[in-house]
Amino acid sequence: MIRFDNVAKVYDDTSRPALDGITTEIDRGAFTFLVGASGSGKSTFIRLVLKEEAPSRGAVYVAGQNVSVIAPWRVPRFRRGIGVVFQDFRLLPGKTVFGNVAFAMQVLGRSRTAIKQTVPAVLETVGLRGKDGRYPHELSGGEQQRVAIARAVVNRPAILLADEPTGNLDPATSMDIMRVLDRINQNGTTVVMATHDGLIVNEMRRRVIELDHGAIVRDDAAGIYEGAR
Numbered sequence: 001m002i003r004f005d006n007v008a009k010v011y012d013d014t015s016r017p018a019l020d021g022i023t024t025e026i027d028r029g030a031f032t033f034l035v036g037a038s039g040s041g042k043s044t045f046i047r048l049v050l051k052e053e054a055p056s057r058g059a060v061y062v063a064g065q066n067v068s069v070i071a072p073w074r075v076p077r078f079r080r081g082i083g084v085v086f087q088d089f090r091l092l093p094g095k096t097v098f099g100n101v102a103f104a105m106q107v108l109g110r111s112r113t114a115i116k117q118t119v120p121a122v123l124e125t126v127g128l129r130g131k132d133g134r135y136p137h138e139l140s141g142g143e144q145q146r147v148a149i150a151r152a153v154v155n156r157p158a159i160l161l162a163d164e165p166t167g168n169l170d171p172a173t174s175m176d177i178m179r180v181l182d183r184i185n186q187n188g189t190t191v192v193m194a195t196h197d198g199l200i201v202n203e204m205r206r207r208v209i210e211l212d213h214g215a216i217v218r219d220d221a222a223g224i225y226e227g228a229r
């Protein structure tokens with residue numbers, strides 16, 4: 001589903017590569033943790049999958065396609081196949097829970113009927129039944145992240161990328177969010193989650209790819225993470 005073939009990334013204004021010779025493959029339907037200390041390259045990995053950055057060397061393939069050769073006018077359609085969740089939720093403050101999730105369908109021109117059918121079902125999946133009329137400031141952090149996840153998956157992307165999705169949440173709330181991500185993965189979505197939270201990684205027992213200074217230093221099928229080296 002996602003393949004990195006000897007990928008290096010050097011940002012223009014730095015000399016040290018953010019990613020340095022990464023070769024790895026993530027299967028369709030897998031749940032994969034990307035771990036490592038701050039600055040190890042996790043977010044860069046995610047940005048390359050999204051074609052927000054271009055590799056300086058090597059190639060990134062998503063669903064068999066080399067992302068470097070996707071024409072600019074095709075990039076929006078390419079990104080529609082990928083849901084993204086961030087640490088800071090990034091909800092629209094002036095829209096309700098329903099409105100935030102519906103907006104992701106509206107921008108694709110989906111019908112009102114489709115939106116009315118789909119949004120409640122997705123809110124149910126993330127555990128937000130009954131909260132559809134609330135505004136983001138009326139929700140806990142965990143609930144806001146559930147809205148962000150609902151918005152990311154409402155158009156049924158093949159891949160969900162989560163960059164430190166539990167970074168602003170307490171341990172119990174973080175585990176609730178992990179159960180939501182796990183459910184989405186069970187429904188067939190390939191999930192890649194960047195984190196430095198060893199507690200979560202050790203609880204979930206999924207594949208762990210560990211980065212250190214832009215290189216893969218460990219890749220375990222049902223790994224644990226002791227924390228940053």
Ligand SMILES: Nc1ncnc2c1ncn2[C@@H]1O[C@H](COP(=O)(O)OP(=O)(O)OP(=O)(O)O)[C@@H](O)[C@H]1O
Nearest residue numbers: 011013014018036037038039040041042043044045
């Ligand atoms: N836009 C940029 N321009 C220049 N250098 C960058 C840019 N983005 C990241 N870097 C550098 O690339 C390296 C990897 O950063 P990256 O954000 O991918 O790491 P990370 O593992 O996601 O860290 P964090 O957990 O702190 O988000 C770091 O040295 C960082 O300073």
